[in-house]
Amino acid sequence: MNFNFDLSTKIRIENVSGFREYLEMIKNHKVLLILSKTMEERFQLSDCIKIFEKENKCNRILKVSPNPTEKDIKNVLDTVDVKFDLVVAIGGGSAIDLAKGAIALSYCIGENYSEESILESIVNKEYLKYKNVIEFVAVPTTAGTGSEVTKWGTIWQGDHTKKLSVEADWLAPTSAVIIPEVTVKMPIRLTLSSGLDALSHATESYWSKKSNPISRELSKSAIRLIKEYLPKVIKEPDQYEYREKMCYGSLFAGLAFANTRTTACHSISYPLTMKHGVEHGFACAVTLTEVMKYNQKEIIEYDELLKAFGMSNIDEIKNWIDMQCSGIQELRLSAFGVDKKDIEDVVQNTFTTGRMDNNPVDLSIEDVRDILIKVK
């Protein structure tokens, strides 16, 4: 089997004090800093940011809305008064995705642009004509997104009609700084949803059409870690060791799907998030085991996948996922306010190129409808 495996991002595992020192070493850059006040406080970065702002020409974005749109990208471009040569994004998946959107569209700085032209550039991939290779440091504050090692960022159309993305090799962060310490304060609901996102990345990458021996090993390692440590971290959220293991699980899953992409569960998740506000991790995990039933016969080394879960069949996996969600969020569409009457609209919006067609089994509209009805 011939295949490529890309590793374009330098990975650094740090603690908070090491990260402060790392930031203080950065000098004489024109920086776009994406960092909310809440994150600044959580990291106790205030003094260090003062130094950072003094040593660099720094434009800062203080507010990151969940699921960034073309409007949020325009807001970033409006805020910066000079083309940046370094981006530091500290936050959840949305902060890192917003940074990717801003880098992709940074050719607009100093030019005429509007929300419409930004949207057009994303939809028609015009930004690809301008290869903006910018040093980019991504610092995730959750354990799940994987965005710190991927070359694409999710951008949502502002009127909630479409999930878009920016994608290019030069959009992958040059460095990912993983700081398990900062995930200790993550609320339980976010811990669960981001953990389930990572589990979906690992599992979908495993059965993806583009999976390869390296990605599958990473997927299995991720699944083993998440299976062991998600229940522990939910029970004892303050335990550093459990948080650290979840960060590794998320990172391994990220490295796997950065090379293979995700599949049907992610494709089905987009309308659930866009139209019904279902958090990304739940929106992916809700169909994971039903999609697995469809995919089962086409999964390479399927028994190895079950072994990574430490289970002998799909129903056991489903029960395990439901058990983790118990008391936090029932994992059914109706529990998120998605009614039977909404299903048809979701079905019609689930087919995302690059995701659905990466599923090992070609799912028809009828199959997706059947999957959604089973989890209603």
Ligand SMILES: [Zn+2]
């Ligand atoms: Zn995801």
